Every structure is written in C-alpha cells, then in structure tokens.
Amino acid sequence: MHYVESKSILSANNGMNLYRGCTHGCIYCDSRSKVYGMNHKFEDIEVKQNSLELLKKELIKRKPSMIGTGAMTDPYIPLEKHLQYVRNALKLIYKYGFGFTCITKSDLILRDLDLLKKINEKSKAVVQMTLTTADDDLCTILEPNVCKTSRRVEVLNELNDEGIPTVVWLCPILPYINDTQENITSIIDYCIDANVKGILCFEMGLTLREGNRQYFYSKLDESFPGLKDKYIEKFGNNYSIPSPNNHKLMDIFQKRTSGAGILNNADEIFEYLHDFPQKSYQSTLTFK
Numbered sequence: 001m002h003y004v005e006s007k008s009i010l011s012a013n014n015g016m017n018l019y020r021g022c023t024h025g026c027i028y029c030d031s032r033s034k035v036y037g038m039n040h041k042f043e044d045i046e047v048k049q050n051s052l053e054l055l056k057k058e059l060i061k062r063k064p065s066m067i068g069t070g071a072m073t074d075p076y077i078p079l080e081k082h083l084q085y086v087r088n089a090l091k092l093i094y095k096y097g098f099g100f101t102c103i104t105k106s107d108l109i110l111r112d113l114d115l116l117k118k119i120n121e122k123s124k125a126v127v128q129m130t131l132t133t134a135d136d137d138l139c140t141i142l143e144p145n146v147c148k149t150s151r152r153v154e155v156l157n158e159l160n161d162e163g164i165p166t167v168v169w170l171c172p173i174l175p176y177i178n179d180t181q182e183n184i185t186s187i188i189d190y191c192i193d194a195n196v197k198g199i200l201c202f203e204m205g206l207t208l209r210e211g212n213r214q215y216f217y218s219k220l221d222e223s224f225p226g227l228k229d230k231y232i233e234k235f236g237n238n239y240s241i242p243s244p245n246n247h248k249l250m251d252i253f254q255k256r257t258s259g260a261g262i263l264n265n266a267d268e269i270f271e272y273l274h275d276f277p278q279k280s281y282q283s284t285l286t287f288k
Contacts, residue, residue, distance in 0.1 A: 020046035027219035070103030134186035156194035172206035179243035198263030
C-alpha cells in the first residue's frame with residue numbers, strides 16, 4: 001500500500017476510484033492491462049489520501065445524480081476494512097443527496113448496509129455483484145482472495161431482503177473452464193432466487209491484452225496444465241476470446257432471463273444504473 005495525492009476524484013460521468021490496484025487475485029483481471037498505465041505493482045494498492053476532501057468539493061458543486069465505483073478496482077478490497085474510505089464516501093453521498101452504485105465481489109459491502117439503506121430511502125442505491133462460476137472450488141482458483149460464489153449469493157439474498165436492488169455481472173466466462181450449460185444455468189438460478197434486477201453478460205468469453213494476458217497464462221499453467229497452448233493455438237493474440245459454446249449459452253441466457261423477468265439488455269441495465277430519481281433531486285434543493 002502507498003498513498004498519493006490525487007488531482008481529481010470524479011469523472012465527468014460521476015465514476016469514482018478511491019483505490020488503484022487490487023489484491024483479490026482474479027486470474028483474468030483486465031485492470032492488469034498495460035493500457036491503463038499503472039506505474040506500480042498491481043497488488044501494491046494506491047490509496048488516494050485526499051479523495052474524500054475532493055469528493056466533498058465535487059458533491060457540493062454537482063447536481064445530485066448516481067455516483068458509481070468499481071469499474072477499475074473493487075472498492076471493497078481488504079484494505080477498506082481498516083481504511084474505510086468507501087464508508088466515509090457513502091456518508092458524504094448520503095449527506096449531499098446523491099445515489100450510489102458499485103461493482104464488487106466482496107461480502108464486506110454488508111458492513112455498509114446501514115448506509116446503503118439510508119441512501120436507497122433518500123435516493124437510490126444499487127449493488128452490482130460479479131458471479132462467474134457456481135462451483136466454489138473452481139471459484140477459489142479463478143478468484144482466490146475474495147469470498148466464494150456461495151457467499152456472494154448469500155449477500156445478494158440479504159440485500160434483496162433489505163430492499164436494496166442488485167445487478168449481476170455474468171462475466172467473464174472462460175473458454176474450456178466455466179463455459180458450460182450447468183454453470184450458466186446454476187448462476188441464473190441463483191439470480192432468480194435473489195430477485196436480481198438485471199444480469200449483464202457481454203457474450204460468453206473474455207478479453208485479453210498485454211499485461212493481463214501474461215498473468216492469465218501464468219495462472220493457466222499453474223492450475224490448468226496444457227490449456228495455455230490451446231488458447232494460443234485457438235486465439236493467438238486476439239483481444240476478444242469467445243467461448244466455442246457462445247451461441248448455445250447465450251440462447252440459454254436470453255431465454256431464462258427473459259422468462260424470469262430479469263433485465264438482460266446491457267443498454268437498458270446501464271440506463272437503469274445511471275437513472276437518478278427526479279423526486280430525490282427535488283428533495284435536496286431545500287437541503288442544500
């Protein structure tokens with residue numbers, strides 16, 4: 001871990017990253033790619049020590065809307081348990097009448113359930129949870145340093161019980177590893193039981209580029225001997241790595257989600273995630 005002073009904290013679209021880097025150890029992580037220009041070891045977490053200061057200034061200036069985090073770094077990495085940057089950011093988001101959404105794989109988010117509920121009552125809070133494999137043993141290989149899928153499903157159910165809407169990221173799906181009908185069907189079953197609002201799935205496969213490709217291949221050598229050679233022969237240096245089972249699995253995905261009334265169109269889901277309740281904005285005018 002190391003601290004830095006940041007010049008900004010919110011993007012033009014209200015995206016926020018309090019940390020940079022991750023220790024979850026997911027073997028497929030795109031954030032390792034060199035294109036992002038990270039100049040430190042991926043596991044050496046960069047902490048933006050002035051981020052809360054910057055966030056407060058931005059929230060005061062901006063029209064209330066949804067604040068999102070987790071696109072590049074899971075906000076609930078183990079360091080957050082002690083540093084509490086996310087928790088303190090949630091307090092500011094609630095105070096100034098904004099909404100909140102995040103992408104995570106961690107059950108640490110339940111620590112902040114009290115604030116999520118307050119935000120959701122005042123405006124809107126949505127939790128996005130990544131599920132890639134229904135098998136816990138396989139999960140510990142693909143995503144070794146974060147809670148297993150079964151625990152994430154418990155989190156989804158608890159959030160549903162508490163009235164917090166959820167969206168699931170069903171990706172990536174790794175060719176010859178978790179691209180099976182049994183896996184996809186099981187994850188969708190979990191989502192139906194947890195009453196998720198939508199499931200994001202950008203076809204069955206993954207993306208690889210310089211940086212994350214090398215790391216991914218090294219992990220294939222450790223846990224799936226011989227599979228790296230199959231990838232190289234089949235996909236070369238392609239960015240897009242589609243599953244040979246893509247069409248069959250996407251057909252299952254579309255039919256099962258549509259039948260269950262779960263949103264499955266990415267544009268519609270992103271529109272839902274970005275939509276800020278207008279009545280919440282009106283209620284903040286007197287507050288400010």
